[in-house]
Amino acid sequence: MNGQETEIQLIQISKKFGNFTAVQNVNLEIYHGEFFSLLGPSGCGKTTTLRMIAGLEEPTEGQICLAGEDVTYKPAYLRNVNTVFQDYALFPHMTVEENIYFPLKMKKVKYSNARAMIEEALTLVNMTDFGKRYPQQLSGGQRQRIALARSLVNRPRALLLDEPLGALDFKLRIAMQKVLKDIQKNVNITFIYVTHDQTEAITMSDRICVMKDGVIHQIGTPDEIYNSPASTFVASFIGDMNFLEGQVVQKGENSVTIDVDGKPIL
Template structure:
C-alpha cells in the first residue's frame, strides 16, 4: 500500500543538459525506516535528496510523499526537513530561538512552543543550553541543535546530507549513535546521505549504493555486504580480493573458474549464459574470508608466497602471490602465527560459500582498495 511508504521514487531522473546526475531511481521507503544513500563523490546523492526536498525538479519520473505525488508541491509545503553538513543555525539567535524558528513560521509563540522545545532538547541531550549562541557551542553540539530544530515540528521525514561530515573521527562515531537513538525514539523516516560505508552499514535499515547516477543495489547492510549485486558494490564496501580467472564448464551445480592452475567453485555468480572457452571472470573473495594456514578444512587450498605483512593492531594483513596475482588475507592478531614471514609459503584456504564470480567487464567499475573510503 502506497500510504505505508513515507517516500516513493518512480523512474526518477535528473539531467542538466548532457550531465545525467541521477537515472532510473525506483525505491519505496517505509515509514520509520533509516534509509541511506551511499556512493562516491558525484554519484548523485545530494541531487536525489534535493529532489525529495523539492529544491530540484526531476527531469523524469514521480516522487510520492505518503502516497501523494509532490513533483509540483513547493519545498515549504512538503512535510520534510533537510539537515546539512554546515548546520545552518542562525548565528545571532540563541539555541532556544533557533529551535523555535520553524514553529514561529507557523504562527506559534515562543511561550506556546516551550514544551516542544524542551522535549527536542531532551531528545538530543542538550538541556541547559537554551541561552547560548551557536558560536558558544562545539561542532557536535551545533549539529545536535540543528537536529532538534528539524525535529521540533514533527516532519514525516528528515533528509540528512552528510550531517557528520565536518566532525572529527571520534565525535563522528559518538554522533552516529546519538542520531540512531533519536531516530529510534521519534520513529521518523530518515534519508541519510553518506560516502562512508562503515557509517551506512552500522546505521541503516537499508542502503542504496550509487555510482555515476545509477543505483547498483538496494538492500539491508547484510545483503549489501554478503551478496553484492555488482563488482562495484563488492569493491566499495569492505575489503575484497578480485582475481582474474577463466570460466570453466561447471561440474555439478556450482559455477567454476580456473585461477593460476587451480579450480575454484563459487556459491554465487552474476554471469549469465553458458561458459565459452576462454571466458574471463572476476573471482571475488573478502580478505577476512581467506584462511591462512588454518586447521579448519576448506573447499580449496592453494600455496602462496608471502610478499607483505602489515600489522594493524587487532589484525594482520597479509599479501601473498598466487601465480602472479595478489591475494590479501586478514588474520586476527589472536590467531597469528609468528612463523609467517615475508618469503615463506602460506597455505591459503577458500570456501565456495565465500566466493562470487562477476563478469570481467565490470572490472573498470571497481574502486581501488583503501582502508577508509573518504
C-alpha cells in the same frame, strides 16, 4: 521491510543539468520509520536525489510521492520533510531555544504554545541545559545536535540528512553516529541519510542504496550489500575485496566450482 507503510517513493526519476545527466531512472521505495542511506562516491547523484525529495530541485522526468501524495512539483515549504546540512545553518544571533523555535514561528505557533515542544526537542538530543546559549558558544557536535532538534521539533514525516557529520573529527563522528541512530529509533521518523562513508552507512542503516554515475547499483540491508554485492563496483566500494577471474565448471546445490588459471576453486 515488506508489508511496511511506504513513506517516500521515487518513480523513474531523472535529473539533467544541461547535457549532463546527474540522476537516471531512479526507482526507490523508502518505508516509514526506516533509516535509509544513499551511499556512493562524489558525483554519483546521491545529493541531487536528496534535494529532489526535499523539493530543492525539480526532476526532469519521473514522479515523487510522499505518504501516497504526488509532491513532484510541490515547493519545499509545502512538503512535510526537513533537511539537515553539513554546515548546520544555525542563526548566530539567536539562542539555541530561538533557533529551535524558528520553524514553529514560521508556522505561526505562539511561543507560549511552543515551549513544551522546544523542551522536548532539547531533551531528545540531550541538550536541556543549553537553551540560552548562542551557537558560537557550542562545540561542533553540540551545534549538530541543535540542528537536529530544530529539524525534529515539528515532527516531519521524514528527515533528510546531507552528510551531516562530514565536518566533525573522527572520534566525534563515531559518537554522533550512535546519537543519530538512537534519536531515529526514539522518534520513529524516516531518516534518509546521504554519505560517501561506507562505515557510516553500514553502522546506522536499515537499508542502503549504492549509487554510481546517477544510477542505482544495489539496494539492500548492510549484510546483503557487504556479503552479496551485486556488482564489482559495489564490492570494491563497500570494502576491501579480492577479485579472481575464472570460469564456472560445476554448479552444486550450495556450491560452485570455478577454474582459475587451471586450478579448481570451490
